[in-house]
Amino acid sequence: MLNNNEKKITPGGELLDIVRRVLAGSNDINPLHEPLFEGNEWAYIKDCLDTGWVSSVGSYVDQFEDALAEVCDVRHAILTMNGTAALHAAMSVLGIQRDEEILVPSLTFVATTNAISYMGAVPHFVDSSLPDLSVDTNKLRQYLGHVAQKRSDGLYNIQTGRKIAALLPVHLYGHAAKLDAIQELADEFHLPLLYDGAEALGCSFDGRSVFGAGEMTTLSFNGNKIITTGGGGAILTNSDSLAQKAKHITTTAKVPHRWRLDHDAIGFNYRMPNINAALGLAQLEQLPNHLADKRKLAQAYEKAFAECSFATFLSEPENTISSYWLCTILMHQASERGSALEMLNDAGYLCRPAWTPMHQLPMYENCPRMDLTGTEDLAARIINLPSSVTLGRALS
Numbered sequence: 001m002l003n004n005n006e007k008k009i010t011p012g013g014e015l016l017d018i019v020r021r022v023l024a025g026s027n028d029i030n031p032l033h034e035p036l037f038e039g040n041e042w043a044y045i046k047d048c049l050d051t052g053w054v055s056s057v058g059s060y061v062d063q064f065e066d067a068l069a070e071v072c073d074v075r076h077a078i079l080t081m082n083g084t085a086a087l088h089a090a091m092s093v094l095g096i097q098r099d100e101e102i103l104v105p106s107l108t109f110v111a112t113t114n115a116i117s118y119m120g121a122v123p124h125f126v127d128s129s130l131p132d133l134s135v136d137t138n139k140l141r142q143y144l145g146h147v148a149q150k151r152s153d154g155l156y157n158i159q160t161g162r163k164i165a166a167l168l169p170v171h172l173y174g175h176a177a178k179l180d181a182i183q184e185l186a187d188e189f190h191l192p193l194l195y196d197g198a199e200a201l202g203c204s205f206d207g208r209s210v211f212g213a214g215e216m217t218t219l220s221f222n223g224n225k226i227i228t229t230g231g232g233g234a235i236l237t238n239s240d241s242l243a244q245k246a247k248h249i250t251t252t253a254k255v256p257h258r259w260r261l262d263h264d265a266i267g268f269n270y271r272m273p274n275i276n277a278a279l280g281l282a283q284l285e286q287l288p289n290h291l292a293d294k295r296k297l298a299q300a301y302e303k304a305f306a307e308c309s310f311a312t313f314l315s316e317p318e319n320t321i322s323s324y325w326l327c328t329i330l331m332h333q334a335s336e337r338g339s340a341l342e343m344l345n346d347a348g349y350l351c352r353p354a355w356t357p358m359h360q361l362p363m364y365e366n367c368p369r370m371d372l373t374g375t376e377d378l379a380a381r382i383i384n385l386p387s388s389v390t391l392g393r394a395l396s
């Protein structure tokens with residue numbers, strides 16, 4: 001007869017069983033998110049090599065920008081070398097000044113916060129909450145009511161004396177942030193809105209693309225994102241003047257002219273090379289397939305975790321469509337996550353915790369912040385599961 005100890009299955013072991021069942025027949029090693037090339041990638045890149053148009057100008061840059069703007073339902077897309085450069089350039093376009101504060105979730109990838117630092121500006125960390133893992137708007141409104149003061153030239157932090165110049169929400173793991181509540185808050189406090197949409201290609205909110213919200217949204221096409229250009233990013237906007245400034249500042253602030261070599265500001269060399277844009281255009285053609293397969297995978301995980309007593313699958317918030325860039329579960333007990341991650345990784349399922357929250361990193365630990373207990377609680381319980389497109393496809 002078995003005694004109780006021998007019968008007891010650990011949460012880690014049960015979790016491994018669930019993931020094994022969903023991903024039955026997958027490879028020995030399952031990374032968090034792998035790229036997939038199966039369309040015109042070879043043809044378009046060969047075309048760049050054959051014609052010599054590999055660098056910072058070329059027809060694929062224009063074609064990819066046009067196609068991207070259409071898919072994202074915005075007027076303009078400006079391609080950049082990576083998502084971090086897109087964030088940096090977008091803040092420069094917004095006119096963010098040294099020593100101004102930018103409200104940003106602590107629950108994000110370090111690139112969001114680094115880009116603020118490149119401006120000489122100061123990240124001011126705000127809390128995140130379920131169901132979208134983005135800005136907790138109610139809590140932020142209350143907080144700003146205490147620490148912020150509206151003056152004729154903008155919003156000020158009365159504790160630091162610095163201007164609060166913008167709000168930078170993140171669409172986390174491919175879930176749409178609450179666009180309406182965020183817009184309402186931004187209007188109330190006269191804050192420009194820049195969204196980090198690096199993980200959000202394919203997301204919609206209330207039947208519309210998330211990319212029309214705010215002043216601008218940035219994307220990333222890093223190798224682990226929904227589609228990739230090797231390295232790459234973009235700035236999306238509906239504003240003609242912001243788009244024009246973004247294109248100017250990312251191309252060394254060169255004054256357009258047939259032969260004159262003239263620059264009228266300190267610009268960046270942040271344009272995406274044509275060879276990367278060629279890859280991007282081919283990948284964008286595959287986006288509907290990628291999104292459909294990712295959705296299939298998310299649904300399989302969701303079903304498998306429905307009966308689980310110690311972890312909850314993170315489903316798309318109501319009235320939204322998620323890209324499910326990463327499939328996420330929340331452990332009910334933070335204390336059980338370490339052993340679960342260890343068992344999953346030992347078995348070749350390269351699951352990952354959330355990023356360490358920004359306010360806990362040494363270079364950002366002294367930045368201004370509101371109460372971040374929501375962030376700390378979520379960050380301690382998140383597990384991201386293998387989420388590659390191929391895993392969803394293997395289910396059919």
Ligand SMILES: *Cc1c(COP(=O)(O)O)cnc(C)c1O
Pocket residue numbers: 082083084085108109111112170196198199219220221222231232233
């Ligand atoms: C990937 C990512 C970025 C940065 O993109 P890079 O292209 O790697 O520079 C920024 N923010 C978030 C939330 C990301 O996931």
